[in-house]
Amino acid sequence: MGMASLREWLRRFCETVRPHRDDSDLEQELRLHSELAAEEALRTGRAPEQARRVALIHMGGIAQAMEALRDQRGLPWLDELLQDLRFALRMLRKHVAFATVAIFTLALGIGATTAIFTLVEQVMLRPLPVVEPDRLWRVGDRVGCCYATGYGQNEWRFFPWEAYKLFRTNTPAFEELAAFQVGSALLGVRPQGSGGAVMTANGEFVSANFFKTFGVAASRGRLFIDEDDQKGAPPVAVISFHTWQEKCGEASSVVGRVYQINGHPVTIVGVGPRGFFGAKVADSGMPDFWLPLTMEPLIIGATSRLEDPRTAWLDLIGRVRHDANPRTLEAQLQAELHAWLASHQADMTAEERAGWQKQTVHLAPGGAGVSLMRMTYADGLRLLLWASFCVLLIACANVANLLLARGLKRRDQIALRAALGASHARLVRMALVESLMLAVSGAAAGIVVAYAGTSVILRVAFGQPNTWVPVSAAPSTLVLLVALGMAMVTGVVFGMAPAWMTSQVDPIETLRGVNRSAGGRRHWAQKTLVIAQAAASLILLSAAAMLGRSLHNLEHQDFGFDLSGRYLVKINTMLSGHNREQLVPVFTEIEDRLRAVPGVRRATAALYAPMSGFSWRHDIRVVGKPERGPKDDVSSAWTRVMPGFFETLGNRIVTGRPITDEDNTTARPVAVVNEAFAKRFFGKENAIGQHFGPASRRKAGVYEIVGVASNVRYFADFGRPVGPLYFVSEAQTAVFDEPSLQAREVGSHFPYSIVIWAPGHPPDLEEQITKTLADFEIPMYDVQSYAEVIHADYGQQNLLASLTWLFGALALVLAAVGLYGVTGYGVEQRTGEIGVRVALGANRGQVVMMVLRGALWPVGIGLAIGIPAAIAVGQLMTSQLFDVKPSDPRVLFVATLLLVMAALVAALIPAHRATTVDPMVALRHE
């Protein structure tokens, strides 16, 4: 194609939009031409009439020539497209009600899907907002909480500081290798010199090159330099941009200010980059402050893990060099791990020594960071995405039905067009352009719906004060593109069939004025859509019913104690400034004061109480039992309690005795175990008097069992039976050789929970508790009744069930509206027939039955397809379900009942309208 034809194309393109010469101008030229030809003919001596005829034949008709000229002037296809667009717009404007219903329906469908996809994109797909995230690799490929002890992780995912330093020096394939703590450190923060209350915040200990590894720069002040991460360096911290914005109002004066963090003066040297939230994506504990690793002993104190080679508490992410091969790198890291393990053979347990050569480490892509959110929410999000697709499908079916019905009404118009020479292709395209326009408008409205919906979801899920998640409702470009793509696809899907069917009009038949032919195919298309809608709604409703049932079961399961009248107070004694020796007297006094509140029967502190969200766990050994095999699960949860704990909670002691005031420093360390513990480790033997402990064999028998308590559920893990748990005394401290065990032994003395038994439900309970704890300077988070605690524990399941119900309700309403539309249209079409029937003696009941039968049999088929499909979907959902069978008749009954009720209502209205048909009017109409 030469320049000339390119130029022609451009001219034609421009002329399509804005013609250079209008039609009358062209026509004038043609007319003049034909006149000249006629004159010419006259001159050659023909009769005027004949001359004109010759000229006309010669010119082949002005109209045809004009058509050819017009085609040459612009680009015909573009011209026609613009025509179609203008026509579609005019049609939509003319039928506002139709357009509104269609766009609203699509907005709900596309909005629901886009809202969920906004979350999916951020939680599942988006990389960290850092430089070249695809060059980041993570050492270890599993996500978890919160640290690991010993040399036997098997597949290593967390690392001690010592191993990190070794990797960092010996692995040149890493441009930088950063370490950051797993989980977060609770900090008590207050500005230096102010007497204000201590604010709680999340800290994260990171290596000095943490920010450098991600290639990010400070937005104020500076980030860490190597000198900050040296022992004895002046304590410094970097505040996250988000926290700076929320808590400090973006004040630049924060940089350089000194804060008391856990009682130690720390200088804030800088503010993190905007949008940077660290390398973890979690739904709680996102860091407010970053602190150098070497500050950990200072800030954490006795339970410091920095120097202990047995405690793996760091996640590692490195930036690899451009030419590095991940596979070679992985092999090298594995070799380095083995070399490091080899140097620790001396302090390994016998079992670790046997297995250290089998330890492995994997390299995994680290561009998305360490996403706990992905792990937690993946299943739920996937389910919601499917649910929203169902809603979208139903919405599409509705719009398709609307278009079909309208296509029937427009049949004569279309027949006229066909008769005037419009091609099938053109008619189909016209209808498609219209449906695409609807879809794009629907998508635009849907994006607004999605933004609102996502905002609400985020507020409900993570709206608690002091919780921040790195997820926002604002749609990204990808989300917008997907929404638009969805609109295009749905536009074609719901527009294609109606468009094709409308174009299949036989002009003769229609123009004959017969608007009575029912159009069997169309009839079928409409019914099929209703069947699909009914089936999809049923699946969604039954999924919602199953999740709702599961949530109900979770919240009403047997927790092993009576929830009513019991309250949980969440505190942080670590931040109070009390030392360990003061804790027993302090809490004895607190308990006495709380017990004096009218309506309160008992109050007891514990390291953590049931369902409080905490979990401490050890592998244990029992004296006199054989060493465990590599596959045996010998782990047990444990907690530390004040005397009176079991009475306060209402936890029955099955045999032996509870922990009492006598179990203090002067007595031997004792433990009470739960029934699950006794059963797992002693079977039918008597557990009382047995010795066990978390230490290696030499000191295995540190605790003597004095009692067995009935099982109480402590963790919101679902579906699993209550596992082993033991209780030790707040007033006793065992002595261990291993520093990591010793650190935990000491750390566990700081209670995080107070359980209150207040059957009188005193109205001023929270006020009294707040006042009492303030007197002892113990930071308190909240007071909740146990029913509220349980509800919050299953918040995610609750949200999942609620959203599925919402989608189910949406689907049901849309399907009902669809059925109503189809039935109403059917009645309208059959007015004449109904008139004849009534004239021949049919009564109201027979007419109603006729309409209902016609409306409900597709719903019946929908049910027949939907019920087995719902059961199948339930099978796929079992990981989300607690104590609910997919074929649970109650669930299916509820879903079916809802659907049938909605269908009845939707069909009864037009059925009723059918009975009002006056036979005289109907027949005269014929």
Place this chain on the structure above:
Amino acid sequence: MGTLYPGLMRLEQRGLVRSEWSVTEISRKARFYTITAAGRRQLAAGKAEWDRMTLIMHTLLQDQS
């Protein structure tokens, strides 16, 4: 006419001819088409191509006989 005018229009769109409304010597309104410089070049190129083609054909046909 259905061929002539679209052809003229195509030439104009390619910038090979120019047209405008004017009046003939017998005072009739008419649209005048003028060849442009680019048109002249295109004509020359086309003519050369044509000459070459006829020459080839001529030579070929002579060889045959």
